[in-house]
Amino acid sequence: MFVYAAAEDRWTEGPPVPVAGGLDHCNVASLNGKLYLLGALRFGTAFVLGETWMFDPAADRWERVGQMPTPRGASGVAVVNGRIVVAGGVAGGVAVATVEAFDPESGAWSRLADMPTARDHLTAQSVSGKFYAIAGRNGERQIPATEEYDPESNIWRARAPIPVARGGLGSGAVHGKIVVFGGEGPSPRPEGTYADNHEYDPVSDRWRALTPMVTPRHGIQGVVLDNRIFVAAGGRRAGADFSDRHEVFHVVGEGAPRVDGAVRNAASFEAVVAPGMIASLFGDNLSFGLQAAVAGPLPERLNGVTVQVGGLPAPLFFVSPQQVNFLIPAGAAIGQSRVQLTNAGVLAGPYPLQIAAAAPGIFAFGQRGDGQGAILVAGTGLLARVTRDAFSRAPTPGEAVEIYGTGYGAGATVTIGGIEAQVLFSGPAPGFPGLAQLNAVVPRDVAVGTAISVRIRAGGVLSNIVTMGIAPAP
Numbered sequence: 492m493f494v495y496a497a498a499e500d501r502w503t504e505g506p507p508v509p510v511a512g513g514l515d516h517c518n519v520a521s522l523n524g525k526l527y528l529l530g531a532l533r534f535g536t537a538f539v540l541g542e543t544w545m546f547d548p549a550a551d552r553w554e555r556v557g558q559m560p561t562p563r564g565a566s567g568v569a570v571v572n573g574r575i576v577v578a579g580g581v582a583g584g585v586a587v588a589t590v591e592a593f594d595p596e597s598g599a600w601s602r603l604a605d606m607p608t609a610r611d612h613l614t615a616q617s618v619s620g621k622f623y624a625i626a627g628r629n630g631e632r633q634i635p636a637t638e639e640y641d642p643e644s645n646i647w648r649a650r651a652p653i654p655v656a657r658g659g660l661g662s663g664a665v666h667g668k669i670v671v672f673g674g675e676g677p678s679p680r681p682e683g684t685y686a687d688n689h690e691y692d693p694v695s696d697r698w699r700a701l702t703p704m705v706t707p708r709h710g711i712q713g714v715v716l717d718n719r720i721f722v723a724a725g726g727r728r729a730g731a732d733f734s735d736r737h738e739v740f741h742v743v744g745e746g747a748p749r750v751d752g753a754v755r756n757a758a759s760f761e762a763v764v765a766p767g768m769i770a771s772l773f774g775d776n777l778s779f780g781l782q783a784a785v786a787g788p789l790p791e792r793l794n795g796v797t798v799q800v801g802g803l804p805a806p807l808f809f810v811s812p813q814q815v816n817f818l819i820p821a822g823a824a825i826g827q828s829r830v831q832l833t834n835a836g837v838l839a840g841p842y843p844l845q846i847a848a849a850a851p852g853i854f855a856f857g858q859r860g861d862g863q864g865a866i867l868v869a870g871t872g873l874l875a876r877v878t879r880d881a882f883s884r885a886p887t888p889g890e891a892v893e894i895y896g897t898g899y900g901a902g903a904t905v906t907i908g909g910i911e912a913q914v915l916f917s918g919p920a921p922g923f924p925g926l927a928q929l930n931a932v933v934p935r936d937v938a939v940g941t942a943i944s945v946r947i948r949a950g951g952v953l954s955n956i957v958t959m960g961i962a963p964a965p
Contacts, residue, residue, distance in 0.1 A: 492546070495737075496782045497716055497721070501761075505546075507551050514540055516564035516612075517714070520575045524548065527556075529577050529593055532564035534731055538580065539563060543593060543600075557598050561589045567624045571642055576603065578624045578640075579610050586611040586629040590640070604645045608636045612658035614712075616669045618693050621728035623650070624672055625691070628658035633676045637691065651696045655687045663713030663720035665742040668699065669690050670720060672740070675709035675729040684709050688740070693722055706736045714818075717780030717812075718742045719794075724942030740833035741779055741795045748839035750774040752875025756832050758852030758896045759860040759955035765850040767821045768898035769925035771814060772798070778810035778834055789818060789924055795835040800844065801828040802903055806924065817926045819846065849950025851899035851927075855957040864945055864957030865895040869930055877941045885960035888935040892913060892959070899927050900948035906946050908937040908961070939963050 492505040508514060514531035521527070521744050528545040532539055541562030558575075566580030570760025572594040582589065588609035592601050606624055611636075622640040623634075635656035640647050653671060657700065660674030661758040672688040680686075686703035687787040708725030715721075720740045726732030750772055753762035757769040764770045778800040782794035789806030791797060796815060803820040823846050833841030854865035866875040869891035874883035886892055894905060906916075912931040920928035929947060937943065 494548075495721070496723070497719075498783060499785045500782060501785060506551060506553060508543075508544065509555075510540060510544075512538070514564075516581070516710075518564060518566045518568045518577055518580070520568045520571070521761075521815065521892070522569055522570050522575060525595070527575055527593070527595070527858045529568065529575060530559050530563050530566065530580065532581060537584070544641070545595070556595070557593060559593075560591055560600050560602065563587065563588070563589070563611075565611040567613040567627070568613045569617040569622055571617045572620055574642075576622050576640070576642075577616070578606055578615055578622070579613055579627065581611045586627075590951035603642075604640070604647060606640075607638055607647050607649065608634060610636070610658075612660075614660050614671060616662050616663040616664040616921065618664050618667055618669060621693065623669060623691070625662065626653045626656055626658065626660055626674070628676065633657055639693070640713050650693070651691070651698060653691070654689055654700070655685065657685050657709075659709035659726075660685070661713040661722055661725075663715040663740075663742075665715055665718055665720065666744050667694070669739065670713070670742060672713070672720075672722070673702050673708050673711050673725065675726070677780070678707075678729075678811060680707060682707065682727060684727060702740075702960050704740075705738050706734070707738065708734065713762075718744060719779045739795070743835050743837055744773045744776075746776040747837050748774065748776045748832055748834040750777070750832060750839050750842055753842070754844050756850050756852040756860075756898055758854040758898070759850075759858075760850065761850065761955070763845050763847050763850045764819050765847050765898045765927060765954075766819050766823045766825075767900070768819050768850060768852075769808065769816060770819050770928075771816050772832060773814055774839070776812060776834060776838070777832060778812055778816050781809075781811045783809045787924070797833045798830065799832075800830050801846075807836050808925075845948070847952065849899060849952050851896060851903060851947045851949040851952055851954035852949060853894060853896040853945065853954050853957045855955070857957075859956070860955040862958060863942075864959055866945065866957070866959045867893045869893050869896075875959040875961075877962065885939075885962035887941075887962050887964045888933050888937055889964065891930055891932050894929045894931065894945060894947065895920060896927050896929075896947065896954065897925055899947050899954065903927075903929055903947050903949040905929055905948070906944075907931065907933055907959075908943045910934040910937050933961060935964075937961060 543557035657674030
């Protein structure tokens with residue numbers, strides 16, 4: 492088992508499923524922070540899993556929690572009103588119409604009304620308290636059926652069939668609609684797989700085509716997180732084929748991205764920026780969920796978001812619905828410019844932008860670039876504040892400190908407590924694009940205290956004022 496952290500775009504290995512020999516065609520669902528495995532197969536054998544297993548991420552372990560009445564795999568699975576419904580699949584080597592529900596609270600299974608159409612390798616989703624079984628196959632016959640189950644009445648009814656019948660497809664439910672993609676069957680592609688991507692609206696009972704998959708695959712599932720559908724692995728060719736592809740589909744809603752105000756210095760929050768520095772945009776719908784670049788080089792597209800400054804692509808540090816942090820391109824021209832952002836292909840901007848030769852800003856712990864600065868006692872890694880603990884201590888007059896910010900580069904000066912300090916180094920901080928570092932000596936005649944002012948000047952421009960702690964000399 493592998494675990495994906497979307498905010499970091501990173502995979503780690505988790506504890507394996509405790510079934511000797513491994514499994515495929517697994518029926519899985521997540522509910523109340525737990526992952527459930529509810530039946531599976533082993534390709535090319537008569538093995539069928541009948542146990543129900545639960546994985547608890549907090550405890551990082553698997554636990555057996557039940558026994559399926561009808562062991563099977565390759566089913567359609569979705570959560571409906573607090574229960575996990577498993578529909579159809581392969582049992583005894585044939586496609587079945589059996590539908591059963593698992594209640595995690597009681598650990599009990601119950602039998603529901605059979606699907607009208609027996610099938611396996613289908614996909615399923617839940618919308619507005621209804622369960623939808625979509626497509627699949629029975630033997631060599633591809634099934635286009637879309638069937639809706641109402642748990643209140645325990646009745647199925649036929650709905651509009653999917654435009655392209657196939658099996659082994661995946662899906663995700665976003666904005667009250669079901670997005671269905673991929674699969675295998677009599678495809679016109681030589682690989683026998685489908686790139687088709689369709690959206691079903693249960694209210695209008697209509698299908699429409701969406702952007703096809705980047706990599707057509709079958710044997711897939713969709714995982715929905717913040718209006719994104721993640722699709723990992725699956726076979727690129729029909730049959731027993733495998734891949735490590737991982738792609739995401741961004742489902743665009745009604746809210747277009749909107750930038751609120753000007754581009755800001757990421758440290759000082761002032762509305763003037765400089766080439767090569769770290770900047771921030773604020774607004775709404777700027778990204779679907781959080782994602783940060785965790786390894787260099789910085790990407791120019793992150794979670795479906797791009798930023799351009801004066802027509803140049805901007806490297807991205809971090810994106811979220813309300814904030815995007817990026818690097819002003821080193822080649823950006825000084826003077827009036829424009830910035831624009833796209834989220835999943837939807838444009839915001841362009842907006843006016845002022846670029847200066849220097850725009851010094853010191854990072855701070857305050858919400859608007861104020862308060863305790865990002866200042867370390869040189870060579871110690873300790874924060875320069877009066878609190879003395881494993882993470883911080885106040886420097887004394889005559890000691891050197893490291894002041895971190897952006898937009899000031901070489902040739903900057905600094906005042907500490909209103910007194911100009913001796914600068915030992917001013918330039919890029921190693922290993923972090925856009926981060927500036929200034930090393931200076933705390934003046935010997937400076938006042939001591941918990942909130943002594945610090946300010947940088949670069950290119951004739953003053954930074955924001957932050958504070959640091961200074962202790963009396965021993």
